[in-house]
Amino acid sequence: MTSGMAEDHRKPPMRDLLADAAFELFEEKGFEQTTVDDIVARAGVGRRSFFRYFPSKEDVVFPDHERCLDDMVAFLKTAADGTDLVEHACEATLLVARMYAERPERSLMRYRHIRDVPALRDHEHIVIRRYEHALAAFLREGFAFRPDGPLHAEIIAAAASAAHNHAVRTWLRNGATTDAVAAARTALASVRAAWGAPPTPAEPDDYVVVITRSRAPLQDVLHHVEHALARIAPADDAE
Incomplete structure (x- = not known):
């Protein structure tokens, strides 16, 4: 009995089990040729288990993004009075780069399938927009004192998202062999420089x-x- 409990403890969470089975099949058969029934059969679970975690087959390609979005929102809420809002938003964006870097092999597989399947490209745009929306909501609140606050927030959120995505896609195109987080940080430096708080001037x-x-x-x-x-x-x- 003790041995059986240990084996159960070592099993990956259901979400990961389904995602791993899905990616194996996508590599073997292709995304469009793989069905939900194929995925649950490979994972050894029922269809209800799949739809408990993923609304659609497209969603299983992005299994970590829901958690990452929750982490981003939680991090944004840690901003204190006097925090450089743009710096804080850029640091929150780096959480997404870290998520990609945690499993570079899966990130590469996802990149290949997104590149080849139009439905996945559309789904990726929705995922990216959710991150951007979280950044914009945080910045709108922080810039509420400005008459152009909403516009300022949307511009900075879009710029941070674009800088991050450019860095990550370049990292993927180059085989994910370098430091994705460092690349994203370098790209986000342009956003910090353009819209971040200016350095405190020395006393004249x-x-x-x-x-x-x-x-x-x-x-x-x-x-x-x-x-x-x-x-x-x-x-x-x-x-």
């Missing part, structure tokens, strides 16, 4: 302007400068 130096006659003796000019400095010194001390 104080200047004193003295107007005097061009032929005034140097001693008189120095006297005027000393007098001007004495007038602003109390204000500096008060600070």
Whole structure:
């Protein structure tokens, strides 16, 4: 009995079991030739189990995205007062890159099938839009004080999504052999630079302007400068 419990504990979660079976079949038969019945037969479960986790065959190609979206929304909610909203949104976007990098082989398989199957490309657009919508909702709330806040939020969310997607797709086209997260971070740097909070400027130096006659003796000019400095010194001390 103890041994049986250990074996059950080692079984992958049902979602992963179904996804693994689906990807095996997609590689063997192709996406369009694989049916839900094929997937559940390979996984050794019933049809009801499949539809409990995936609304359609297309959804099983994106098994990790629901969790990743939940993680993104949870991370966005951790923003505190004074947080650079654009920086925070970019860090949230990196969660998606990490999800791709966790299983590069599956990411490559998904990329190949999306490239070849129009229905999967359409489904991917829906998935991407959900991430972008989460970013825009966070930024709209943060920029609510601006008259152009909603527009500003949509532009930045779209830019972050585009930068991330470009980096990840380049990573996939190159065989997923490099660091996907580093590539995405580099791409998102352009979004940070364009719309992030500017660096805090250093305290400016104080200047004193003295107007005097061009032929005034140097001693008189120095006297005027000393007098001007004495007038602003109390204000500096008060600070």
